[in-house]
């Protein structure tokens with residue numbers, strides 16, 4: 001019999017569609033021979049802290065032949081001080097993506113339930129499908145998570161519920177009151193993961209902080225990342241905060257050295273660069289408002305966003321608009337794979353990048 005890798009693969013893996021990342025700048029440069037490309041496709045901070053990178057490099061240079069500190073002691077210690085939790089509540093990951101997968105690996109057997117929302121971040125369903133979970137998707141309400149609909153899908157077989165707050169790609173969020181009512185009704189056999197990748201950008205009294213709720217709800221997990229406001233997406237560092245019991249289980253399934261030395265050092269330093277954080281937040285609010293105004297001038301509806309990105313409704317198939325913007329050197333993100341074929345998601349960039357994006361969209365729409 002001829003060798004056929006596909007037939008040998010685990011059933012859940014056979015049916016997987018790989019995650020579609022934003023198009024890399026280098027690829028578009030190669031394809032089009034353009035320079036000055038603007039990438040607003042992956043919700044990265046448009047800036048990074050040079051200071052943090054320089055210091056992390058200096059710290060790590062002598063030590064790169066050694067394995068990293070597998071316990072992440074220095075980073076966890078500082079995180080625990082800043083978040084007001086103990087270090088045994090923290091699990092570090094190679095990006096928060098890693099932690100999301102650890103959660104599925106530690107808690108979901110084939111056939112057990114995972115509940116997500118329509119239009120939710122793709123990584124949850126990928127991780128769930130890969131292990132052969134019984135994936136249930138609740139219809140969205142006003143494009144956002146409908147916690148009542150999600151609750152109605154939770155049963156004794158459900159092991160994990162994922163809530164992206166705010167959600168990527170829609171930018172929608174759930175408020176404290178709705179979240180608390182949901183958590184009060186979830187059975188004690190289900191882990192609830194609140195993905196707070198954009199938490200540091202979020203404002204407003206009604207915006208819940210899942211870490212504050214951990215004492216009351218021991219089945220709750222918050223995931224956070226250094227990829228967004230901290231400007232370190234290339235370093236791949238994220239973490240979860242949970243009960244020590246959950247963290248202990250996650251630590252059993254993670255790779256012993258899942259976060260590299262450079263990432264550990266940079267993340268630790270980034271935590272104390274409060275000026276960088278404040279400026280990133282300020283730039284984001286200003287840029288997001290500019291993008292809202294630009295879309296309104298083009299007569300386009302958008303979802304108000306709690307993050308560093310905006311999802312805009314083009315009221316026509318988005319693909320030709322995306323392609324035209326690419327040719328103009330602007331990379332944004334099509335979201336048809338999220339059930340949003342008429343929308344594009346744009347990341348808030350630097351002021352001149354936002355202007356170029358709006359101009360390119362105007363040209364694309366008028367041609």
Ligand SMILES: *Cc1c(COP(=O)(O)O)cnc(C)c1O
Nearest residue numbers: 095096097121168197225227238
């Ligand atoms: C960007 C993002 C993450 C972060 O991924 P990392 O692996 O930490 O880079 C997680 N969840 C959502 C919803 C995101 O948009």
